[in-house]
Amino acid sequence: MTVQSKELRVRRIKNGTVIDHITAGQALTVLRILGITGQSDEVVSVVMNVSDRKKDIVKIEDRELDPEEVDTIALISPDATINIIRDYKVAEKHEVILPQHIEGVVRCMNPNCITNTDEPALAGFEISRGKGVELRCVYCGKVITDQIADFLI
Amino acid sequence: MMRHVISIKDFSRDTIDGILDRAAELESIASGGSSNILSGRILATLFYEPSTRTRLSFDSAMKRLGGNVIDFGSIEVSSIAKGENLADTISVLSGYADAIVLRHPREGAARMASEFSSVPVINAGDGAGQHPTQTLLDLYTIRKESKLNGVKIALVGDLKYGRTVHSLAHALSMYNSEMYLVSPEQLKMPDSIKDDLTKSGTKIIETTNIDDAIGVVDVLYLTRIQKERFPDPAEYQMVAGSYKVTKDTLKEVKDDLIIMHPLPRVNEIDSDVDSTRHAVYFRQSFYGVPVRMAILSMVMA
Numbered sequence: 030m031t032v033q034s035k036e037l038r039v040r041r042i043k044n045g046t047v048i049d050h051i052t053a054g055q056a057l058t059v060l061r062i063l064g065i066t067g068q069s070d071e072v073v074s075v076v077m078n079v080s081d082r083k084k085d086i087v088k089i090e091d092r093e094l095d096p097e098e099v100d101t102i103a104l105i106s107p108d109a110t111i112n113i114i115r116d117y118k119v120a121e122k123h124e125v126i127l128p129q130h131i132e133g134v135v136r137c138m139n140p141n142c143i144t145n146t147d148e149p150a151l152a153g154f155e156i157s158r159g160k161g162v163e164l165r166c167v168y169c170g171k172v173i174t175d176q177i178a179d180f181l182i
Numbered sequence: 183m184m185r186h187v188i189s190i191k192d193f194s195r196d197t198i199d200g201i202l203d204r205a206a207e208l209e210s211i212a213s214g215g216s217s218n219i220l221s222g223r224i225l226a227t228l229f230y231e232p233s234t235r236t237r238l239s240f241d242s243a244m245k246r247l248g249g250n251v252i253d254f255g256s257i258e259v260s261s262i263a264k265g266e267n268l269a270d271t272i273s274v275l276s277g278y279a280d281a282i283v284l285r286h287p288r289e290g291a292a293r294m295a296s297e298f299s300s301v302p303v304i305n306a307g308d309g310a311g312q313h314p315t316q317t318l319l320d321l322y323t324i325r326k327e328s329k330l331n332g333v334k335i336a337l338v339g340d341l342k343y344g345r346t347v348h349s350l351a352h353a354l355s356m357y358n359s360e361m362y363l364v365s366p367e368q369l370k371m372p373d374s375i376k377d378d379l380t381k382s383g384t385k386i387i388e389t390t391n392i393d394d395a396i397g398v399v400d401v402l403y404l405t406r407i408q409k410e411r412f413p414d415p416a417e418y419q420m421v422a423g424s425y426k427v428t429k430d431t432l433k434e435v436k437d438d439l440i441i442m443h444p445l446p447r448v449n450e451i452d453s454d455v456d457s458t459r460h461a462v463y464f465r466q467s468f469y470g471v472p473v474r475m476a477i478l479s480m481v482m483a
């Protein structure tokens with residue numbers, strides 16, 4: 030039995046989603062991206078710094094996340110995997126796919142960018158993967174790299 | 183067909199060459215001629231910050247083509263002052279004109295404007311962002327007065343904040359150029375731009391000493407170094423002084439070296455250089471007219 034399935038068993042959930050292999054320390058940011066604030070009804074467990082600080086895990090009960098909503102997670106945790114759990118078993122498993130373009134998720138880090146005004150310009154970015162994940166603002170061209178979490182809307 | 187002119191990065195080398203060819207055809211009209219190529223057409227200029235030269239250069243270009251110009255700045259200053267947003271202003275203005283020239287202090291303003299405009303938008307500068315017609319007139323000058331493909335050029339001065347040199351460097355990377363990046367330590371070209379240049383196969387040589395470049399290049403492109411960039415005025419004086427070009431500096435340069443400057447100059451070039459065969463900066467400024475004529479005629483064709 031692999032390490033991963035052992036860990037999934039630690040606190041097994043009956044139905045829902047387990048996000049595994051989150052970059053260590055990023056679990057709370059993942060929850061923010063998913064809009065899970067604690068005000069909603071889901072039962073959520075967060076395990077941080079598992080396996081000697083190598084990863085975080087998030088488990089959300091009774092909610093199956095759809096692939097498109099989870100792909101934004103790739104911005105801060107490109108190696109995360111999504112496990113859909115039905116009746117205690119992994120029914121589906123996929124890796125997050127870095128989107129090529131995002132809108133309305135991150136704001137531009139350039140304070141003088143037109144998207145950081147009252148103008149109707151929604152912050153949009155072209156995404157590429159160089160050394161890390163790079164977001165290039167489609168309006169001003171500014172590139173955000175390692176501080177993406179700081180600019181989440 | 184071109185629609186908007188927002189960033190030089192939107193253009194392929196073919197498109198740029200096409201604009202420069204068209205500018206060459208129109209140059210004789212630009213210098214004292216007239217035509218009816220755009221007669222009956224209306225260009226609107228919308229400047230949220232003053233740049234009289236750029237505005238007048240567009241004005242002149244449009245009039246040489248037989249078209250009319252309305253200046254939104256002077257007829258409708260009130261609505262801007264009342265706080266109408268740019269998107270609304272553009273939506274209204276595109277009902278009055280066949281193309282809009284926009285200058286705005288925010289980066290990305292022209293891109294957004296193009297999304298709200300029913301007519302072509304030409305970016306005449308968006309904050310520290312893009313100013314594509316400046317880049318095109320620089321390319322035109324190099325092509326006309328020197329050689330564009332394979333040019334050896336020194337970009338001198340503030341390479342950190344200078345949008346003009348950033349855009350020019352990007353454009354020249356499509357022309358097999360070799361670049362000397364000459365700047366004080368604290369005003370070096372940003373790494374992201376150097377990476378892009380290197381990836382494109384451009385050979386770059388970085389130095390703080392203008393003497394390393396001046397004897398070997400075809401083009402010396404000088405830019406202003408602003409006082410505000412230096413906390414210590416004495417340091418500014420020293421640095422700015424070390425990049426000043428005088429007749430003396432030019433003793434051991436190539437015969438056909440050309441010296442360019444986006445103007446206005448402060449004290450980067452001594453006035454005794456003006457009468458040398460190397461000085462092309464005033465012609466460079468004139469070339470803005472045929473280049474803008476080319477762009478106007480192409481977007482309103």
Ligand SMILES: [Zn+2]
Binds near residue numbers: 139167168171
């Ligand atoms: Zn931006």
